[in-house]
Ligand SMILES: CC(C)[C@H](C(=O)O)[C@@H](O)C(=O)O
């Protein structure tokens with residue numbers, strides 16, 4: 001059975017890093033059919049929309065999406081619905097990609113790249129699970145209007161709606177508890193139940209779902225405290241799971257704590273196992289086209305794709321081992337380079353992973 | 358003219374740390390009239406409500422409020438409106454304390470207490486300005502209902518409303534730009550304009566207000582990126598200002614980066630200069646009553662009170678110099694203790710500040 005993969009390189013360094021991941025996938029000689037389409041600013045340029053119908057259709061018809069990155073300063077002045085990042089929001093919504101997995105791992109050889117003291121970060125391995133299709137990201141109503149109450153009735157105001165329904169919380173809670181069963185059986189659910197109705201409900205529903213997982217330890221933590229504990233003692237976390245908005249902030253904070261965000265993959269899955277796989281970092285327009293971007297996060301995202309959407313765990317293992325091997329051999333792109341290691345470019349790094357496979 | 362100060366010690370370590378700040382204020386021999394009232398869990402115990410009418414009235418009738426901390430696990434099961442933290446939300450709302458100042462400073466002698474490598478944190482001096490009476494904290498409507506649209510129509514859901522009106526954004530923007538003029542004239546406004554209507558509006562209004570401050574440099578940053586940049590290069594920030602929800606998260610993250618949250622004061626002001634002054638840390642029920650809590654954040658909050666609400670800048674300077682002197686003399690409460698320094702308790706630390714004054 002051939003698996004169909006939509007390859008969406010996007011903007012900035014997207015093209016370069018996705019090319020390396022495709023190269024790595026090709027060398028595995030699996031029955032994969034890959035088709036490329038434009039997305040983000042690149043799609044706006046050719047089709048006048050960041051997520052053209054044809055790209056969306058390709059994504060919908062594929063088993064998985066290998067995504068690069070979108071965004072560039074030059075689109076900042078476009079109206080919001082035409083901006084590159086709308087493509088990623090549109091894909092999440094259209095495909096129902098509610099479960100976002102963002103590992104924050106500190107590789108042994110890259111401990112020095114972290115802002116944190118080595119003893120606090122060495123061996124870090126957190127799995128952040130972020131709900132990705134609900135919350136204030138998609139809640140209606142939203143917009144601008146004249147305020148009828150509040151501090152300044154009569155004034156112009158803008159507003160958004162935060163919301164979570166019971167089944168939305170239940171399904172992501174199951175994902176988190178099941179993921180924890182394959183790890184150290186500890187889940188931290190992050191909320192702001194002391195202030196928000198939405199997150200008091202979140203906490204209540206998570207507590208209920210937890211009854212079905214008596215073997216998993218559940219801890220509730222306020223988001224402000226989580227932002228602190230990540231800095232103070234990140235290794236105390238194992239599976240950290242939360243809503244869309246808080247997950248956006250905490251997953252980036254945790255990624256940066258590792259010091260090597262250029263190494264971190266991500267997966268966004270729907271209920272059918274279809275998934276979008278992309279690096280945790282962005283499109284980095286400042287270094288685009290220079291051949292210096294780190295392709296490893298994208299290559300590791302391809303590994304996650306093989307494991308989660310294509311049922312090819314051995315192939316995923318081969319990629320991950322190869323990445324560890326090139327790190328052990330001392331190869332480093334500029335973002336993770338340090339004294340005594342060998343500086344390489346995007347393509348050389350991809351070639352090295354291919355060679356190690 | 359006598360200044361009236363409401364002293365609200367609250368729960369946990371609140372009583373101990375506030376006692377030291379009062380001692381320090383007393384030694385200054387200023388015309389201050391201090392009156393104490395219960396708040397938080399302590400008020401619930403005696404009056405059945407975390408913010409009794411009498412406490413609120415005292416606060417309203419005072420020039421400033423010296424606040425300890427509220428909260429204890431034992432109140433977790435109370436219905437939300439009776440929980441200790443409702444007192445602080447209630448005070449903010451009733452007094453209109455919209456401008457929250459939270460400095461994140463790394464004291465020279467305490468660099469080692471940070472999770473971050475010394476070179477990244479030494480000399481850190483960020484002023485976080487958080488809007489404190491708007492956003493999703495107070496927006497209506499909020500509650501539980503049956504969903505009529507979204508992913509699961511018909512399901513039970515909870516929701517909250519995020520909102521900001523133009524004058525709310527304008528007044529906090531003025532506060533931020535004016536604060537920046539007294540510092541290095543650089544403001545970072547943190548938003549999530551790429552997703553939220555509220556924060557696109559925030560960004561638009563801040564940009565407009567900025568026209569009146571051509572001498573101040575304004576930078577816009579997404580909240581997820583801000584959470585990362587704080588970890589990566591905190592010293593790049595000077596004045597960071599943002600809404601209530603994002604400010605809650607980022608100010609705690611920044612405070613913890615310094616490694617010495619026990620040292621960080623805060624001020625929450627309204628349009629009349631009335632203010633609530635409290636340490637950035639919480640009630641720490643685990644160490645309450647042991648005489649080991651660090652009173653310096655509360656003592657420094659008292660200094661902020663003298664400067665911002667009571668127009669006594671020299672007295673504020675005297676307190677701040679005294680705190681620097683006791684640190685230089687090597688005195689440390691357990692939270693900031695390190696090899697080679699002298700471990701002291703709450704009371705000894707307060708006495709040392711008094712002596713240094
Ligand atoms: C680009 C933006 C809309 C997006 C988000 O906020 O979800 C990004 O920050 C992410 O985390 O994937």
Ligand SMILES: CC(C)[C@H](C(=O)O)[C@@H](O)C(=O)O
Nearest residue numbers: 194195224442443445446605
């Ligand atoms: C106790 C809580 C309601 C409060 C908040 O979220 O504002 C606290 O975290 C703070 O930052 O003062």
